[in-house]
Amino acid sequence: MAVTFGDLRTEAGLKALDEFISGKSYICCDQFTKDDVKVYAAISEKPSGDLYPNASQWYETVSAKLAPSFPGKAVGVSLGGQGYPAEAAPAVESKEAAGGDGDDDDDDLDLFGDETEEEKKAAEEREAAAKKSAKKKESGKSSVLMDVKPWDDETDMKKLEEAVRSIEMPGLLWGASKLVPVGYGIKKLQIMLTIVDDLVSVDNLIEEYLTVEPRNEHIQSCDIVAFNKI
Template sequence: MAVTFSDLHTETGVKSLESFLSGKTYISGNQITKDDVKVYAALLEKPSADLYPSASKWYDCVASTIASSFPGKAVGVSISSQAPSAEAAPVKEAAKEAAADDDDDLDLFGDETEEEKKAAEARDQAKASTKKKESGKSSVLMDVKPWDDETDMKKLEEAVRSVELPGLLWGASKLVPVGYGIKKLTIMMTIVDDLVSVDTLIEERLTVEPINEYVQSCDIVAFNKI
């Protein structure tokens, strides 16, 4: 929102100033900038505290800062809650002198510098990283079937457990008879959802060479979020 010197001579401009300042909590004496002083100098009078409470508070803050910065010109000046009287002239004069080097219209408080933008982005990233939730995990029960009753089930299990992936943890297992002397390996595993795809694990690791020498197929029996 741009507020120019000419705007501030009108009620609309003062309303815009109030809207811009409303809710701002950063206003304090040590944060007054040159642009604040320019806008202050452009105002014809102090905004009404009843109609424009934020602008009025800001006005007092700038006036106080200028008074402390120009003690020789502001001695005895007091800022009341009413419109400024003639005794406030030294402060106004000091503000005009401080703003004399740039009389062009300006955006209130100016644009953020590159350094300020980078600092704000860094703060946002830091907040996001602290709020980032840990990736979800799942518990999976899988049946691993051999080719026939002559398959060495001990070597089959060793082959299955030899698969190592980030986010994959093999758990308990047992051999379960399925008929005709054939047994299947039922095995548990815990996975980090963002790191491990069970379908990819089966298609690209458990049913290809060299493990497919023992493994004929794999079926997911249960899949539960932890």
């Protein structure tokens, strides 16, 4: 278990557990594991519902999980290198009595054994989902300056701009624009846009939206003038 709470027989330990378990059903968020059993066994009695409401609710949930097969508290487990016996625990046959060598090798309690393939797969999926979520949160933005060129001097530039701004998609925000003379009475539209990098590709925006029907009636071509990360 990656998280330790110190001595769970003290107020400080119970407070740490209560804060950590807030909003969770189990130590590992939504799955009952041997970590719950280890922490459960380190607590001498049910935490006060008034002082530690989250820890108290978690204790009841784990008690219900263990009750059918283990009527009493789990015993002989360790937390942070310290062992804590549980009250009203059922008798446990020693390894010597069972013909063993008496060496527990830190395997005092293992209700679940090694992780199954399903458990490993679920853990990998949770880790992948967490990484994906973190990546989305870190997704950057870019500021783009684009030239949109008409076919000729007879192109209605107002309708051209309306055609450009009519494109709406998640992660795309159109900004300021102006008409810039290019010669022979022809003007081009120079327009700013802000994009979320993971959601919008400028190349796709040009090839699949700006220069295809019906917008290509007004738009002859588009060029990226500047592209800056925000």
